[in-house]
Amino acid sequence: MNRTRIKICGLTREADVDAAVAAGADAIGLVFYDKSPRAVTVARAAELARRLPPFVTPVGLFVNAQPQLIQEAVLAIPQLTLQFHGDEDEAACTRWQRPYLRAARVREGFDLLDFAAQFSSAQAILLDAFVDGYGGGGKVFDWSLLPPSVPSPVVLSGGLSAANVTDGVRRLRPWAVDVSSGVEEAKGLKNAALMQAFCAAVRLADAG
Numbered sequence: 001m002n003r004t005r006i007k008i009c010g011l012t013r014e015a016d017v018d019a020a021v022a023a024g025a026d027a028i029g030l031v032f033y034d035k036s037p038r039a040v041t042v043a044r045a046a047e048l049a050r051r052l053p054p055f056v057t058p059v060g061l062f063v064n065a066q067p068q069l070i071q072e073a074v075l076a077i078p079q080l081t082l083q084f085h086g087d088e089d090e091a092a093c094t095r096w097q098r099p100y101l102r103a104a105r106v107r108e109g110f111d112l113l114d115f116a117a118q119f120s121s122a123q124a125i126l127l128d129a130f131v132d133g134y135g136g137g138g139k140v141f142d143w144s145l146l147p148p149s150v151p152s153p154v155v156l157s158g159g160l161s162a163a164n165v166t167d168g169v170r171r172l173r174p175w176a177v178d179v180s181s182g183v184e185e186a187k188g189l190k191n192a193a194l195m196q197a198f199c200a201a202v203r204l205a206d207a208g
């Protein structure tokens with residue numbers, strides 16, 4: 001059975017980290033983008049990351065960040081994987097010598113194969129909907145814009161929730177899924193029951 005990895009993004013509270021881990025998250029996202037309602041400081045992110053058990057990965061999300069901020073984050077959180085969600089080129093992504101995800105903002109005309117070729121050093125391409133403000137908008141993109149067989153590995157995101165993730169995983173068979181808005185009770189505040197339901201819906205797709 002394929003086991004789709006699960007990332008839950010935009011955590012700001014200890015209780016949400018614990019609940020995400022209990023629900024079965026493989027990774028948690030820490031947003032270092034000061035225009036986001038989910039933004040955390042490096043010090044706060046390091047506190048949250050210290051709660052993680054082995055084999056659950058903290059992922060730092062950056063949008064056109066100053067190098068100084070990324071430097072501080074990778075120093076403070078040794079196991080941090082990076083997620084670039086802005087207009088960063090490949091050189092900006094690779095200079096930290098850390099595993100990274102490169103987000104693509106999908107809309108009409110998007111060419112996944114071309115994008116993946118530009119970021120061949122990425123661990124995975126993360127597919128999000130094109131929204132004003134770069135991401136985390138809870139918007140689903142048109143999955144039919146993707147090629148019938150997506151090159152592995154991709155992370156499916158953009159407006160996912162327990163209501164649609166089973167269908168998304170069955171249709172696209174991504175390596176992983178990433179959710180933020182769909183498991184929140186308010187911006188930046190996750191809900192334990194919604195995270196449980198989301199993870200269960202992913203496992204339902206994995207089962208058949």
Ligand SMILES: O=C(O)c1ccccc1N[C@@H]1O[C@H](COP(=O)(O)O)[C@@H](O)[C@H]1O
Pocket residue numbers: 009010029031033036037038061063085126128133134135136137138139157158159160178179180181182
């Ligand atoms: O979470 C944010 O505030 C955010 C800000 C800027 C760029 C990306 C952001 N989040 C990422 O957006 C996608 C989709 O999120 P959603 O489930 O549609 O809310 C996800 O990868 C988040 O990590």
